[in-house]
Amino acid sequence: MKPINVGLLGYGAIARQHLYAYRTIPLYFPELKTDIKVVAVYGRTEERVRNFSKEYGIDRYYTDYTKLIKDKDVQVIDISLPNRLHYETALIAAEEGKDIICEKPLSIDHKTAFEMYRVAEKAGVKHAIVYNYRWLPAILLAKKLIEEGFIGKIYHFRGMYLEDFAIDPSQPLAWRYIKSEAGSGSLGDDATHVIDLARFLVGEMKKVCGKGKIHIKYRPLLTDRTKQGEVETDDEFMALIEFENGAIGSIEASRICAGRKNFLYIEVNGSEGSIIWNLERLNELKLYTIKDSPEVQAFKTIYVTNEKHPYFKRFWPPNGPIGMVDGFAIGFG
Ligand SMILES: NC(=O)c1ccc[n+]([C@@H]2O[C@H](COP(=O)([O-])OP(=O)(O)OC[C@H]3O[C@@H](n4cnc5c(N)ncnc54)[C@H](O)[C@@H]3O)[C@@H](O)[C@H]2O)c1
Structure with a gap:
C-alpha cells in the first residue's frame, strides 16, 4: 500500500466533508492501492483544533499553517480555508514541493489565482481545485x-x-x-x-x-x-x-x-x-x-x-x- 498523507487546512463545514471523502477513497478505488490518511489539521484556536483532531482521530494539529505545510510527513495540502487564505497557503505548499487540493473559488481575484497556477506549475507539484459536482x-x-x-x-x-x-x-x-x-x-x-x-x-x-x-x-x-x-x-x-x-x-x-x-x-x-x-x-x-x-x-x-x-x-x-x-x-x- 502506498501511503498518501494529507494535511487539512481548516476544519469548517467543507473540511469535514473532505475528511469523509479521503476516508472513503480506498473503498471506491481499491485498485489505487493507496493508504490515504488525513494526518494533520490546522486551525487558529488551539483548544478547538485540538478537540477536532481528537474527535475525528487525526494524529496532529497545528495552529500555524506554515508548520503544517512544512511537516515532512505530509504530502498533500488540502486548503479548506476562507478564500483569501488559499493564495498564501498554496504558495507555501508549492514552494515546499507539496501537492495541493484547493477549495473553490481558487482565490479572491484573477491575479492571485493565476499566480497560484503559475507557481504550482513551475514547482512541478500536482494541483487541483475542488469542483465536486x-x-x-x-x-x-x-x-x-x-x-x-x-x-x-x-x-x-x-x-x-x-x-x-x-x-x-x-x-x-x-x-x-x-x-x-x-x-x-x-x-x-x-x-x-x-x-x-x-x-x-x-x-x-x-x-x-x-x-x-x-x-x-x-x-x-x-x-x-x-x-x-x-x-x-x-x-x-x-x-x-x-x-x-x-x-x-x-x-x-x-x-x-x-x-x-x-x-x-x-x-x-x-x-x-x-x-x-x-x-x-x-x-x-x-x-x-x-x-x-x-x-x-x-x-x-x-x-x-x-x-x-x-x-x-x-x-x-x-x-x-x-x-x-x-x-x-x-x-x-
Ligand atoms: N466545494 C464545495 O461544494 C464548497 C462548499 C462550501 C464551501 N466551499 C469552500 O470551502 C472553503 C471553506 O468554506 P467553509 O464553508 O468550510 O467555511 P467555514 O467558515 O465553515 O470554515 C472555514 C475554516 O477556516 C477557519 N478560519 C476562518 N477564518 C480564518 C482565518 N482568518 N485564519 C485561519 N483560519 C480561519 C475556520 O475556523 C474554519 O476552520 C471556502 O473556500 C469555500 O468557498 C466549497
Missing part, C-alpha cells in the same frame, strides 16, 4: 450523452445555484460577507459551480456580461453583535454568456433566495433534445430527445444508478443510489 455520475452521464450527440448541437445552457443560508439579516458579518476575505459572495460561493458545469458540459466561454447585487447591506459584527458592519459581497449574481461554440446561456446564483436550500439546477438545450439535472435530486437525469418516436416524445427520468452508469460498478450495489450508504453510517452510529 462534475464528478457525480448523473453529470458524467450528461457529458457522455452530449458528446454522443443525444441532444444534437447545443444552443443554450441555463444554470442556477440558489440557496437561502444568508437570508436572515441578523446573521453576523462572517468572512463570506467581507470582500478582502471572500473576493465575492454568491458569485464565488455558488455561481462558480455553475460556471464549472457550463464549461464541463458545453465548453469555454468567450463573452460574459454579469451583475451582482447586495440586498442586505449591514450585518451585526462578529465581535460585538450590538454594532453593525457593512456587507461587501454580492447576495445575488446574474450573467449572460456566449460560448466559443456559439451556444448562449444564463447563470444565476443567490444566497438569499427564500426556500431554496441547495438548488443547483442546469438545463442544456440542443437541436435534438434537452438535458436537465438538479442537485436536490442528484441521482436523476432528465433527457428529452427528438429521436424518440413522436407519440412518446417527453422528458424521461433516467435513474443514474445502474452498473452501466459512470462509476456504478464500483462500490454501490446496482440501483442503490448515492446517499444510501449514509443510512448505514447513521444507523450503525
Whole structure:
C-alpha cells in the first residue's frame, strides 16, 4: 500500500466533508492501492483544533499553517480555508514541493489565482481545485450523452445555484460577507459551480456580461453583535454568456433566495433534445430527445444508478443510489 498523507487546512463545514471523502477513497478505488490518511489539521484556536483532531482521530494539529505545510510527513495540502487564505497557503505548499487540493473559488481575484497556477506549475507539484459536482455520475452521464450527440448541437445552457443560508439579516458579518476575505459572495460561493458545469458540459466561454447585487447591506459584527458592519459581497449574481461554440446561456446564483436550500439546477438545450439535472435530486437525469418516436416524445427520468452508469460498478450495489450508504453510517452510529 502506498501511503498518501494529507494535511487539512481548516476544519469548517467543507473540511469535514473532505475528511469523509479521503476516508472513503480506498473503498471506491481499491485498485489505487493507496493508504490515504488525513494526518494533520490546522486551525487558529488551539483548544478547538485540538478537540477536532481528537474527535475525528487525526494524529496532529497545528495552529500555524506554515508548520503544517512544512511537516515532512505530509504530502498533500488540502486548503479548506476562507478564500483569501488559499493564495498564501498554496504558495507555501508549492514552494515546499507539496501537492495541493484547493477549495473553490481558487482565490479572491484573477491575479492571485493565476499566480497560484503559475507557481504550482513551475514547482512541478500536482494541483487541483475542488469542483465536486462534475464528478457525480448523473453529470458524467450528461457529458457522455452530449458528446454522443443525444441532444444534437447545443444552443443554450441555463444554470442556477440558489440557496437561502444568508437570508436572515441578523446573521453576523462572517468572512463570506467581507470582500478582502471572500473576493465575492454568491458569485464565488455558488455561481462558480455553475460556471464549472457550463464549461464541463458545453465548453469555454468567450463573452460574459454579469451583475451582482447586495440586498442586505449591514450585518451585526462578529465581535460585538450590538454594532453593525457593512456587507461587501454580492447576495445575488446574474450573467449572460456566449460560448466559443456559439451556444448562449444564463447563470444565476443567490444566497438569499427564500426556500431554496441547495438548488443547483442546469438545463442544456440542443437541436435534438434537452438535458436537465438538479442537485436536490442528484441521482436523476432528465433527457428529452427528438429521436424518440413522436407519440412518446417527453422528458424521461433516467435513474443514474445502474452498473452501466459512470462509476456504478464500483462500490454501490446496482440501483442503490448515492446517499444510501449514509443510512448505514447513521444507523450503525
Ligand atoms: N466545494 C464545495 O461544494 C464548497 C462548499 C462550501 C464551501 N466551499 C469552500 O470551502 C472553503 C471553506 O468554506 P467553509 O464553508 O468550510 O467555511 P467555514 O467558515 O465553515 O470554515 C472555514 C475554516 O477556516 C477557519 N478560519 C476562518 N477564518 C480564518 C482565518 N482568518 N485564519 C485561519 N483560519 C480561519 C475556520 O475556523 C474554519 O476552520 C471556502 O473556500 C469555500 O468557498 C466549497
